[in-house]
Amino acid sequence: MSERKASLFDGINIPSSKSKTKRIAAVLVQTLVDDKSPTPKRLTLNEFSHEYEELPIKRTLNASIHKYFIEQIYFAFTTNTIRIRQTIHTVKFWAARPNIHCLAIFERKDLASANLMNSYLAGQGISCEIQTSNIIRFEERYLELIEQVWSSSNSSSNASVKTIQWFAFGDDDTVWFLDNLLETLQQYNSSTSIYLGNISDKLEAIRRHGTYYAYGGGGIIVSRPLALKAAQHMKDCRRFRHFFGGDEMIGKCITEILKINLTRNQNFHQMDHEGDMDGYFESGIQGLVSLHHMFSYWEPFPEEHTTNPRETMNLLKLAYQTFNHNFLKRYVRIDQQTNRTFLLTMGYSFSVINRILTHDELMKVENTWWCCSQFVDQETRPKEKNKTTWYFRAIASQTTTTTKRYGAVYENKRLKDRVAQFPTIEIILTN
Numbered sequence: 530m531s532e533r534k535a536s537l538f539d540g541i542n543i544p545s546s547k548s549k550t551k552r553i554a555a556v557l558v559q560t561l562v563d564d565k566s567p568t569p570k571r572l573t574l575n576e577f578s579h580e581y582e583e584l585p586i587k588r589t590l591n592a593s594i595h596k597y598f599i600e601q602i603y604f605a606f607t608t609n610t611i612r613i614r615q616t617i618h619t620v621k622f623w624a625a626r627p628n629i630h631c632l633a634i635f636e637r638k639d640l641a642s643a644n645l646m647n648s649y650l651a652g653q654g655i656s657c658e659i660q661t662s663n664i665i666r667f668e669e670r671y672l673e674l675i676e677q678v679w680s681s682s683n684s685s686s687n688a689s690v691k692t693i694q695w696f697a698f699g700d701d702d703t704v705w706f707l708d709n710l711l712e713t714l715q716q717y718n719s720s721t722s723i724y725l726g727n728i729s730d731k732l733e734a735i736r737r738h739g740t741y742y743a744y745g746g747g748g749i750i751v752s753r754p755l756a757l758k759a760a761q762h763m764k765d766c767r768r769f770r771h772f773f774g775g776d777e778m779i780g781k782c783i784t785e786i787l788k789i790n791l792t793r794n795q796n797f798h799q800m801d802h803e804g805d806m807d808g809y810f811e812s813g814i815q816g817l818v819s820l821h822h823m824f825s826y827w828e829p830f831p832e833e834h835t836t837n838p839r840e841t842m843n844l845l846k847l848a849y850q851t852f853n854h855n856f857l858k859r860y861v862r863i864d865q866q867t868n869r870t871f872l873l874t875m876g877y878s879f880s881v882i883n884r885i886l887t888h889d890e891l892m893k894v895e896n897t898w899w900c901c902s903q904f905v906d907q908e909t910r911p912k913e914k915n916k917t918t919w920y921f922r923a924i925a926s927q928t929t930t931t932t933k934r935y936g937a938v939y940e941n942k943r944l945k946d947r948v949a950q951f952p953t954i955e956i957i958l959t960n
């Protein structure tokens with residue numbers, strides 16, 4: 530890493546910041562040859578090094594109503610002593626953040642020693658409070674989360690916990706992107722009754738289970754007044770406890786008993802498809818608040834890049850910390866001479882597609898997952914036949930003066946050609 534750091538920006542001509550988009554001055558792509566010499570030779574691949582056009586954001590952001598802080602959200606999930614060890618890297622991704630309020634519920638008999646679990650979580654940097662429940666069925670414990678987290682908040686001696694604005698429920702394999710969540714919440718008023726989340730992205734799932742509720746793995750957000758009402762009506766709501774999922778029970782409780790409908794937001798990602806989700810990651814989902822089912826249904830990187838959950842989460846964390854709200858934002862360059870499309874997805878991938886994609890095509894999701902599940906509410910296009918992708922590996926350099934510069938290394942382990950093995954993508958952000 531340090532070798533790359535020293536040489537990354539040497540002798541590169543940075544185009545003047547004249548592009549139309551305000552924030553990105555330039556995206557340059559060059560390759561590093563990893564030849565193990567102390568100062569690696571750098572070959573600039575002219576065909577990659579140009580200014581890239583920023584692709585528009587699909588989502589609509591309404592006016593900001595209020596700015597919230599992480600201390601104003603109370604996260605809760607239920608798990609068991611076996612699952613938590615399998616999903617620990619997912620939990621750690623978000624729950625290790627300082628000042629986070631978080632509650633983890635275990636079944637009483639399953640949790641032989643709360644102390645042991647406490648020190649296991651603490652060892653991972655996770656400070657979630659542990660509580661137990663007598664309810665054996667996982668899905669029913671999920672329904673009870675609302676009441677349990679409400680009373681935990683209400684009985685706290687900490688004033689900031691007592692006045693929590695939002696309650697967030699997820700699975701133990703829900704990845705929360707906390708800064709994006711805070712940004713998304715800005716458009717909602719926590720003093721009104723809000724039930725926020727999204728339905729599944731898989732057509733079969735919504736045909737079977739419906740569209741009235743927030744699918745739990747994608748995350749459920751409940752505002753303070755609504756959480757209070759739900760806690761007060763929990764007796765009524767238990768009539769739904771024989772439903773399939775805890776998220777459905779919560780949905781029935783809130784929509785039928787409390788008469789508040791789901792507010793859908795596209796930043797919540799239930800992720801019910803299986804296989805490669807590259808196409809989805811490259812479809813412009815920046816601002817994402819959650820991901821779900823990683824490692825069980827799908828993996829973000831191909832096998833030769835990494836399938837190790839710890840390494841995968843570390844890569845995603847590094848990318849998200851570096852690029853923040855720009856993580857997964859897309860930049861494109863069309864090369865009319867060679868009929869190729871270059872697509873950069875920040876912190877995730879750099880793809881070269883051997884044909885020219887139209888703007889409309891670029892706004893559709895490339896169907897890379899297993900046949901033949903259908904996406905909800907999104908237009909798709911067939912899997913590309915001739916596409917080469919380099920995946921995010923490292924941040925090679927970062928300097929902060931008046932501009933922000935990032936050198937990000939994307940690699941493709943399948944390519945034998947060493948020259949093209951490590952295109953290093955330099956991104957210059959200006960404010």
Ligand SMILES: *[C@@H]1O[C@H](CO)[C@@H](O)[C@H](O)[C@H]1NC(C)=O
Nearest residue numbers: 589590591592716717718792
């Ligand atoms: C955002 O604006 C759209 C269009 O005016 C509206 O339908 C939607 O409910 C708004 N969302 C929020 C969170 O206010």
Ligand SMILES: *[C@@H]1O[C@H](CO)[C@@H](O)[C@H](O)[C@H]1NC(C)=O
Nearest residue numbers: 600601628629687688689690
């Ligand atoms: C109360 O919670 C806040 C975070 O919301 C934390 O910074 C503070 O230290 C807590 N106070 C006490 C007394 O634990």
Ligand SMILES: *[C@@H]1O[C@H](CO)[C@@H](O)[C@H](O)[C@H]1NC(C)=O
Nearest residue numbers: 679680683684685757760761
């Ligand atoms: C909140 O706690 C107070 C005691 O601190 C109690 O009187 C009140 O009933 C509780 N409210 C709810 C809705 O649980």
Ligand SMILES: *[C@@H]1O[C@H](CO)[C@@H](O)[C@H](O)[C@H]1NC(C)=O
Nearest residue numbers: 593594595717718719720721
């Ligand atoms: C939020 O909702 C409360 C309760 O309805 C209202 O008093 C307040 O003015 C709202 N705030 C904004 C910024 O709309």
Ligand SMILES: *[C@@H]1O[C@H](CO)[C@@H](O)[C@H](O)[C@H]1NC(C)=O
Nearest residue numbers: 740741784785788789790791
């Ligand atoms: C909630 O959704 C139901 C079913 O779609 C609809 O009939 C009802 O009018 C909605 N209620 C509100 C307050 O929007």
Ligand SMILES: *[C@@H]1O[C@H](CO)[C@@H](O)[C@H](O)[C@H]1NC(C)=O
Nearest residue numbers: 727729730793794795905906
């Ligand atoms: C989630 O909600 C948004 C906003 O209503 C919608 O446009 C989007 O398509 C939804 N996502 C899915 C998978 O349904």
Ligand SMILES: *[C@@H]1O[C@H](CO)[C@@H](O)[C@H](O)[C@H]1NC(C)=O
Nearest residue numbers: 864865866867868869884885
């Ligand atoms: C690019 O595509 C155009 C139109 O299909 C074709 O005429 C041209 O020969 C192609 N150029 C190359 C270099 O393949």
Ligand SMILES: *[C@@H]1O[C@H](CO)[C@@H](O)[C@H](O)[C@H]1NC(C)=O
Nearest residue numbers: 867868882883884914915916
């Ligand atoms: C992919 O495109 C490149 C460049 O146009 C070409 O050389 C190669 O043969 C193509 N591969 C396949 C499998 O079509």
